[in-house]
Amino acid sequence: MTGRKYKNMITSTYDWKINTKEPDAGFFKLAKEHGLAETAAKIAYERGITTEENIEDFLKADLSHLHDPYLLHDMDKAVARIRQAIENYEQILVYGDYDADGMTSASIVKEALEMMGAEVRVYLPNRFTDGYGPNESVYKYFIEQEGISLIVTVDNGVAGNEAIAYAQEQGVDVIVTDHHSMPAQLPDAYAIVHPEHPDAEYPFKYLAGCGVAFKLATALLETIPTEMLDLVAIGTIADMVSLTDENRIMVKVGLEILKTTERIGLQELLRISDVDPTTISEETVGFKLAPQLNALGRLDDPNPAIELLTGFDDEEAQAIALNINAKK
Incomplete structure (x- = not known):
């Protein structure tokens, strides 16, 4: 897996390994x-x-073929700490990313935590002022001003050594869920949930950030939250990861759910993109929906994406979607 790239063209975040041997x-x-x-x-x-x-x-593409989320490194620790936080009415911050994968990842974990009765705040960093990944000044604000005592990163974190060290020094645990390249030195986080972690043997290494987030949601809820697979499909396709193994399963099922999604924001995005929901495919997501969400990430504040993906206010969803369409 290679690092994040910023270019004016569509590039995969992975180095593909093609089987050049001819089938017999x-x-x-x-x-x-x-x-x-x-x-x-x-x-x-x-x-x-x-x-x-x-x-x-x-x-x-049977959901029963999805791998056990507890095979992921530190999943047991992450689940136990989150449940403890909920029981103790702690304030939890879900810290995401400003692209489609980060937005869907944050939305998935937010929904799972709220289903469990958690007090949740979500923050998507501003790409211009906060940059990518954990940001110490943002962490400081939420810890000092919002009383956050647990931070869960989604689609970022493995390279956030300084910010995570700061949070831990303040007595705030950080649970990292990420899928980006593992650095030589990992942060001193409370838990690191990552499909490529060297201390675990997860069967499939190519989950997107939303895939890892979905695994956390599955472990927390003790069931496969099928209704969240529309978000997984969008994030997985948008991040251009390998559509094999469980990615293919989640995307295939997720696309079917997306065709009849009850998410008002997604309905609005489909409408302004002139997409017939019954025709949704990988191409529709990759060239219509994902660019719409990524456009929101290029605005000064990408956080309305969370309301768009998880909210139930028709007028607000329409306003956000129209703003995205204007900024594409």
Whole structure:
């Protein structure tokens, strides 16, 4: 996985590893038995789908095939600390990112925590004044002025050594949930939930930030929150991660949910983008919805994205969506 890139073109955040070996006749026969045409079989093989079990998983996209969230490093610690915070009526800050993945990640964790009765604040940093990742001055404000005693980062954190050290010194625990490249020195956080953490063997390394957030939500709620998969689909596609393994499962199911989403903000984004919900696909999300959300991240304040994705006020959702459309 490579670092974050800022260019005027669409670039993947991952270094793709393509299987250059040609599939043999046996694989084509197997693929045909499962209804895959030769071209589709070749593409599947290049993506590492080389066995009958792989093919079946690829075609089924069954939520029961999602990996256990507790296989992620420190998930047990993260869940226990969050539950403790809720029981003690602590103020929790969810600290996200200003792109579509960060927005959906923050929205997922916010919804999960609120379902558990938590007191939650959400903050998406200003890309111009706060920069990317944990920011010490922002942490200081929320700790001193808002009484925050637990910070949960989403789609960022593994490179936030200084800000996280500051928070921990103030007696404020920081739970990092992230998917970006692991630095040589990890922050001294209370917990680090990351699919590539060297001290755990999570089966799939290519979750987006929203995928990691969804895993946390699943562990906290003790069930798969299917209704949040529309957000997972948007964030995963927007971040251009590998659409294999559980990413493919979550995106496939999430796109179906998105077609009938009850989220007023998403309905409004679809409307102003002239998208028929019944035709939603990976391309629709990648070239219509994700750019709309990323446009909001380029404004002075990206935080209205949270209200857009999780709120229930028709007029406010319409106003935010129209503002996004004007700034694209």
